Amino acid sequence: MSRSRLAAGKLVFSRKSRLCAQTHSRVGSEEQLPNATEFIADLARSVGFLSRLPVPDRFFRGHNGTISRAVRAFPVAGLIIAIVPALVLLLLQSGDPLLVSLIALALLTLVTGALHEDGLADTADGLGGGRDKDHALLIMKDSRIGAYGAVALVLSFGLRASALSALFRDDAVTAALAVLAVAAVSRAILVAHWRALPSARENGVAAGAGFPEDGARNIALFSGAAIALVLLVxxxxxxxxxxxxxxxxxxxxxxxxxxxxxxxxxxxxxxGATQQLSEIAMLATLALAA
Known part of the structure; x- marks a missing residue:
């Protein structure tokens, strides 16, 4: 997860944070969401925050742009985001496993706007090439991708596609359920990472989006694990x-x-890198253990 990218449109976390803030400035005095429970509102904001899926403007009315509580809905939002890629796996179950898996991952990346992949690439460049903290953060702000970032992206797509194709080869239904479960779990784990560390930048995008509440983190972790157990066991x-x-x-x-x-x-x-790494780890484990 990252800052705004100008020409290439590599947007990470800031995309929907800006939308929330702009909407709040327009209608900040309006009442909170009518006819919607708090969790549904958090879920809608989470889907909008984590993806390019359209979310009705009413869910942002009166909202201050932070998602400290809304992160509790991240696992369910991940489930929603992964529905289309999972359906593709089911619809194309007679196709080549690797090709179908790559198509599913491409769709997932399209839906999220390469949200987490961008964070992975920037993190790899910064941590791989940075001499110290300040240098690493400076590299991570650079919109250009470096060698470490390119390698990280190739490995991410390669490992995920290989693992998913192995599951798909055995059973397309299992592969589809794995995509849904992993999408939920990885977004729960990113909340834990977010909550465990202070912000490295005072004016960073993640800092501007707020700090996850303890209760919201716990709900995210519980719901992510529960979704995986229900779908995969x-x-x-x-x-x-x-x-x-x-x-x-x-x-x-x-x-x-x-x-x-x-x-x-x-x-x-x-x-964003946390999401990618946990997704890779879970998919690879499922593929090797299946």
């Missing part, structure tokens, strides 16, 4: 699903510790 069994959840969590935890040592806090980029 019937087709893969409890031990394999638990193993994938543990390794996804370890990937997120290990990366969070690494970022703490290198940067002293999170950025929008590291939040």
């Amino acid at each position: 019937p087709v893969l069994g409890l031990p394999k699903v638990l193993l994938s959840l543990i390794l996804a969590a370890l990937a997120g935890f290990g990366f969070t510790r690494f970022v703490r040592q290198k940067l002293g806090g999170h950025t929008g980029d590291t939040i």
